Amino acid sequence: MADLPAEFRQYLDTAFRVSPLEIATHRKSSDGVEKLLVHNGDQQVYECVLLPYQDRVSCCLSSQVGCPMGCTFCATGLGGFDRNLTTGEIIGQYLLLQNLSPRRISHVVFMGMGEPLLNLKNLIKAMTLLHEEVGLSYRHLTVSTVGLVPQIKELAKLNLPIHLALSLHSPFDEVRDRLMPVNHKWPVAEVVDTMKAYQKATGRKVTFEYLLINGVTDTPDQAAALAKLVRGFPNVVNLIPFNWVDTGQGFSRPARDNVRRFRSILESNGINVTERVERGHDIAAACGQLAGQHQGKFASRSNLTPVDQLSRPSF
Numbered sequence: 001m002a003d004l005p006a007e008f009r010q011y012l013d014t015a016f017r018v019s020p021l022e023i024a025t026h027r028k029s030s031d032g033v034e035k036l037l038v039h040n041g042d043q044q045v046y047e048c049v050l051l052p053y054q055d056r057v058s059c060c061l062s063s064q065v066g067c068p069m070g071c072t073f074c075a076t077g078l079g080g081f082d083r084n085l086t087t088g089e090i091i092g093q094y095l096l097l098q099n100l101s102p103r104r105i106s107h108v109v110f111m112g113m114g115e116p117l118l119n120l121k122n123l124i125k126a127m128t129l130l131h132e133e134v135g136l137s138y139r140h141l142t143v144s145t146v147g148l149v150p151q152i153k154e155l156a157k158l159n160l161p162i163h164l165a166l167s168l169h170s171p172f173d174e175v176r177d178r179l180m181p182v183n184h185k186w187p188v189a190e191v192v193d194t195m196k197a198y199q200k201a202t203g204r205k206v207t208f209e210y211l212l213i214n215g216v217t218d219t220p221d222q223a224a225a226l227a228k229l230v231r232g233f234p235n236v237v238n239l240i241p242f243n244w245v246d247t248g249q250g251f252s253r254p255a256r257d258n259v260r261r262f263r264s265i266l267e268s269n270g271i272n273v274t275e276r277v278e279r280g281h282d283i284a285a286a287c288g289q290l291a292g293q294h295q296g297k298f299a300s301r302s303n304l305t306p307v308d309q310l311s312r313p314s315f
């Protein structure tokens, strides 16, 4: 910016940072996945992942440092919550990853650390910037949520074709209650109805993410109930085998046969099913895993926020 006075440039230099994020750890997987653990000089680390595919390059971004939702299978949830990320910190992750990639990143998923809809204001600003300044299609932005009903309704009101994914993980309230404390507040029927309304408002097919945990969520009765629950409107069920983390709950990965059986029950009921292809295993690429290995990371964490304090939108 040579057209600005030298003194002013010097001031800008000392007062602002153009690339705000520092890299604490950089891991490269044998399958091309790269994962960064980043921070702002304060040791409050968060993760982002570059995911090159044959036909596109995608990335996975964090929305919070930690997460207050306390899901019992999740490494991030176990670590507690520090704070929301700023819009700059969200975009900063994208920019760092784009710098690593020789190909253009065309897809963004908010499936890193944190619950994106608890940081709705900054999330929307970041998605608007990714659309307007970076040129990404809203259709290529995916928000994954634990199921915060008021915030899903807020997002629907924007009337943008953003892809929404709900972490459902069981069609039964008694199972989902055990896995995800948020279910006490917004149970299965209510959150699925809200997803239907989102689908109608935006015209976008929605995704139901379904975590398969051995003997907990992978049973045939849950497959049949899930099929009944999501039948009749445009959606897809994405099956995710549990990525092992020691949560003290004794959860384990599902047997291959159980995954096959679960999938075939859904498909024979006319449900669209995809299976998450696991990548970056050798670099702990799954949600919260790398941050969990970062020494001292959780030392400053406050206690989990009780679920009844999470009901109001964050703006």
Ligand code: SAH
Residues within 6 Å of the ligand: 073, 074, 075, 110, 111, 112, 113, 114, 115, 116, 144, 145, 146, 166, 167, 209, 211, 240, 241, 242, 243, 244, 245, 286, 287
């Ligand atoms: N908070 C949001 C987005 C971040 S988590 C949400 O919960 O949807 C992204 C996805 O990773 C969610 O579907 C979550 O359920 C899943 N996940 C968390 N821990 C996991 C584990 N140990 N194995 C497999 N998937 C996991």
Ligand code: SF4
Residues within 6 Å of the ligand: 067, 068, 069, 070, 071, 074, 075, 076, 077, 078, 112, 113, 114, 115, 146, 167, 287
């Ligand atoms: Fe938070 Fe999502 Fe992990 Fe639940 S699964 S604790 S909402 S990051």
